[in-house]
Amino acid sequence: MINYEAIAPMNFSKGDIRRAGKLLKRTELRDTEEYRKAQKLVQTWRGYYLYPMNTLQKHVRNQLKHIGQEPYIGQRLKRLPTIIDKLSRIEGTLETMQDIGGMRVLCDDVASMDALMQRLEKSRARHKIKRTSDYITTPTPKGYRSKHIIYEVYSSSSKTPDFLQGMTVELQVRTNIQHDWATAVEVVDMVYDSSLKTGSGPDEWKQFFLLASAIGAHLEGLPRPTPYEHSTAEELARCLINDTVMGNCWRSLVALQVITPDVKNLYYHVLATDYEDLYEYVSFSDKEEAIKAYNMYESMRPASGVMNVVLVEVDGKNLAKMYKNYFHNVSNFVQILNEFVHEHYEKKTTLTHP
DSSP states (O other): OGGGSOOOOOOOOHHHHHHHHHTTTOOGGTTTHHHHHHHHHHHHHHHTTTTHHHHHHHHHHHHHHHHHHOOEEEEEEOOOOHHHHHHHHHHHHHOOSSSSSEEEESSSSSHHHHHHHHHHOOOSSOOEEEEETTTTTTTTTTTOOOEEEEEEEEEOOOSGGGGGEEEEEEEEEEEHHHHHHHHHHHHHHHHTTTOOOGSOHHHHHHHHHHHHHHHHHHTTOOOOOOTTTOOOOOHHHHHHHHHHHHHHHHHHHHTTTOOOOOOOOOSSEEEEEEESSSSEEEEESSSSHHOOOOOOOOHHHHHEEEEEEEEOOOOOHHHHHHHHGGOOOOOHHHHHHHHHHHHOTTTTOOOOOO
């Protein structure tokens, strides 16, 4: 239960957030006091998104219960470096960014995903759907597949402060196969300091993940990304086995060592990684303490060399499942491709030794 009366009021305006966002674009000012103040303001503003995310999660859990799907739900506040990077790539301003608060739901299969989406879209809840994006029917050019909903979240509690009503949260709905693909992309970005997730990065990895996306879509009976729309399973398997570039990417993934987390029965987790390993992993039961730790790790990022810091909200028992990328866990992804090749490639070549 959220204690709304204990929430400190916002002592800044949308104009203040807009100006802070414009300042953060000017990375040449990174070492100035003015820039640091802008960062702190954005971090404070970002922390308020935990409240609408918690409100929306209750709604999503209720819909999952109706379809008999386990509630695999994770939440995260958008990382400050990611916010700054996105500001440099979009025309909009910071206060209009709609994915500062993000929630992810994993479904066992396509049928469960479709059932959940149908319930969410037909729901008469107070929350308003601003936009839906279907990357299943039309995968992105890089192969990403998922369904997204942008919500305006409204609490039914009369004690909810007005400034928390109508905040936007992005909900991602994925199957396990789609999540394993996206996880592998993020792991490669982390380990090799690339930017595949935003459409950049080495061409060989782009080709590999586009093919892997087509294989996942084939397994789920869903539309495949270009140029694999009409490829047979045997053709996809041959591409994966016979192409030297694909084989090199394959070996790199298989060689990654999974980090085993010391799972704690808490709900808020600050995860910090460098290029090689899990740099730090701290869990909290108190939301405000978690936010303070998150902001602290972000502020020390340049000095420590830490590449990624994130605050996630998820049951401790589901942490490693929902956020596999922070533990370099691509084992399910490798297994999916391995089984596909064994079934559809005539030489029965094993994926672990391409």
